[in-house]
Amino acid sequence: MNLISRFACALVIGLICGLPLLAEDGKLTREEKVLGDRQKVLSDGYWIYNGFEEGIKQAQETGKPMLVVLRCIPCEECVKLDEEIMEKDPVLRPLLDQYVRVRIVGTNGLDLDLFQYDYDQSFAVFLMNADKTIYGRFGTRSHRTDWTSDVSIEGLAKALDAGLKLHANYPNNKAFFIGKHGDKPLYASPEKFPSLKDKYTDTLNYEGDVVKSCIHCHQIGDAQKAVFRDRGKAIPDEYLFPYPHPKAIGMIIDPSEMNTLKEVTAGSIAEKAGLLAGDRVFALNGQVILSIADIQWVLHHAKDEDVVHAAIVRGEKRILKSIELPSGWRQQDDLSWRVGAWPMRAMVLGGMGLEEATQEQRERIGITDPNKMALRVRYVGRYNKHALAKNTGFRVDDIVVGFDGRDDLMRETDVLAYGAQNCMPDEKVKIDFFRGKKPMSLTLKMQN
Secondary structure: OOOOOOOOOOOOOOOOOOOOOOOOOOOOHHHHHHHHHHHHHHHOOEEOOOOOOHHHHHHHHOOOEOOOOOEEOOOOOOOOOHHHHHOOOOOOHHOOHHHHHHEOOOOOOOOOOOOOOOOOOOOEEEEEEHHHHOOEEEEOEEOOOOOOOOOOOOHHHHHHHHHHHHHHOOOOOHHHHHHHHHOOOOOOOHHHHHOOOOOOOOOOOOOOOOHHOOOHHHHHHHHHHHHHHHHOOOOOHHHHOOOOOHHHHHHEEEOOOEEEEEEEEOOOOHOOOOOOOEEEEEEEOOOOOOOOHHHHHHHHHHHHHHEEEEEEEEEOOEEEEEEOOOHHHHHOOOOOOOOOOOHHHHHHHOOOOEEOOHHHHHHHHOOOOOOOEEEEEEEEEOOOOHHHHHOOOOOOOEEEEEEEOOOOOOOOOOOOHHHHHHHHOOOOOEEEEOOOOOEEEEEEEEOO
């Protein structure tokens, strides 16, 4: 499973009956890592492994709040905040001790009515009551190589501490949490989506190939988009641009804090709302904010044109601000880092990956207007649906200057979003580009 935010993982694998078998290159196979990780967690006994209902039971019996972590096993790319590091941290450990701790390692059978989050991430934390009231969320991601700008051990510690205080005052403060439960999902659990139902079951297969039996988080996001694409419908913004990063509206959150603005981008929506660096975002739309993930939750549920009401602590003062979201605000976010962008590149670009052309490349082909698109083909796929662009005739270093008659799609994100909403499967779209200094055009078939 590929679960949320790049600040988790690379767990030290426990040895089972001495040294486990190795792959031919001397490294542990993925299967061995998963099984070793499971054995380690079960033997340590500090976390409840894949047992949400058991966590509910213990929370009811002890009166403790729940800490539910959804995380891949093991996440090969994350190195900074796995459970072992969390358990050894002198600040985090005593906070963790006060929670019933549950680790969910696969989304098979996951209750999507309850566990709603950004499925393109790799680490997600829910702070909850035993009655399934959600106090807050933690964990985010904005780029494949950048997690330190968003999350930290310090920020998590402060969120956990705040969660304990909220729990102590529950249910007197229940009104703060009403909006933290989402709308009814498209399907109740991942394996029920049409694109997944014939491939997976509601449980992991530890007796067989456990790796292949697991539904990755990003597959939920892909399945959501496929519901619309397979019906020949435009994919709605909330599925194309889920959980918008606060920086898309100019809010730069201090990762070592819970809800403090480190910076407000000049000319942004946040600046126009009167937000300032140093402001603490106590609540949005009446929902208490424990982390950047809580801010994203509110933004995710905002409409195309909307007003978000912010309760701000500025110095010793508490003030109210209205954040006005104009039409199209969500599309200021970036799709290119998302795992979910990979299948979209096949849908819309036949497997091409694009990046903004340099000034020198723009000048070489005579594109001097900064408002005209110029996107360099940085790679072309070679297999299956991702080979379509290559087989159609596109090459690395081509400069795309027009897509379906549009020359104002300035980012790869803009092309993907436009194509996903306006160009249906089997439709043929004209793409204008330069190869060297020679203008060319090819027609590319859209895919589902």
